[in-house]
Amino acid sequence: xxxxxxxxxxxxxxxxxxxxxxxxxxxxxxxxxxxxxxxxxxxxxxxxxxxxxxxxxxxxxxxxxxxxxxxxxxxxxxxxxxxxxxxxxxxxxxxxxxxxxxxxxxxxxxxxxxxx
Amino acid sequence: xxxxxxxxxxxxxxxxxxxxxxxxxxxxxxxxxxxxxxxxxxxxxxxxxxxxxxxxxxxxxxxxxxxxxxxxxxxxxxxxxxxxxxxxxxxxxxxxxxxxxxxxxxxxxxx
Numbered sequence: 343x344x345x346x347x348x349x350x351x352x353x354x355x356x357x358x359x360x361x362x363x364x365x366x367x368x369x370x371x372x373x374x375x376x377x378x379x380x381x382x383x384x385x386x387x388x389x390x391x392x393x394x395x396x397x398x399x400x401x402x403x404x405x406x407x408x409x410x411x412x413x414x415x416x417x418x419x420x421x422x423x424x425x426x427x428x429x430x431x432x433x434x435x436x437x438x439x440x441x442x443x444x445x446x447x448x449x450x451x452x453x454x455x456x457x458x
Numbered sequence: 459x460x461x462x463x464x465x466x467x468x469x470x471x472x473x474x475x476x477x478x479x480x481x482x483x484x485x486x487x488x489x490x491x492x493x494x495x496x497x498x499x500x501x502x503x504x505x506x507x508x509x510x511x512x513x514x515x516x517x518x519x520x521x522x523x524x525x526x527x528x529x530x531x532x533x534x535x536x537x538x539x540x541x542x543x544x545x546x547x548x549x550x551x552x553x554x555x556x557x558x559x560x561x562x563x564x565x566x567x568x569x
Contacts, residue, residue: 346501348501382561383561384462384559384560384561384562385547385549385557385559387556387557390556398556400556430499432501432502434502445490445551446492446504446507447492447504447549448504449501449502449503449504450501451500451501452499452500454499
């Protein structure tokens, strides 16, 4: 058990649907991340939250909307997605954010998203 | 541009052999480097984290080294086992808010 959980593990949605991905970390960490992993491409950082505040938005389209109500929970709200958004979405957490302190990242199992 | 490269993309090795996985990065001003393994369809498992002030880290059969001057890191796996089969990813922290990942090396241990 990595200490980072994600739900759902699999999601199929149409382009007009609205859905949310959930991530929860049980490690007492202060920073949380969303990554996108597409086939044949390196992991792409999407968002970084440090102490519930968004500190990085890596030029992500507005159809992806993150929410971090507290240091333990992170959501990714999805609406009007495109088929090319189909990918594995990974959540991670670290004690401190990159560039400061101890920032080894621990990952959840991911949500496999398919957009039809 | 800060980039991380892993070559080869795939590697097959007979069980019991020692092996080395390679990772190269373009910016020597690295803050730390982390090695992960990823099993098919699963998330990433952190293996080792090397700070910029360190030369290597060891965990069981795994040893990771860091050479900032040459822009290289290696992951050494001793006495390989079929359970080591996975994709191995390295990621560099260049001191900003991001981890920059390589595309990984898919390792297959042949029984």
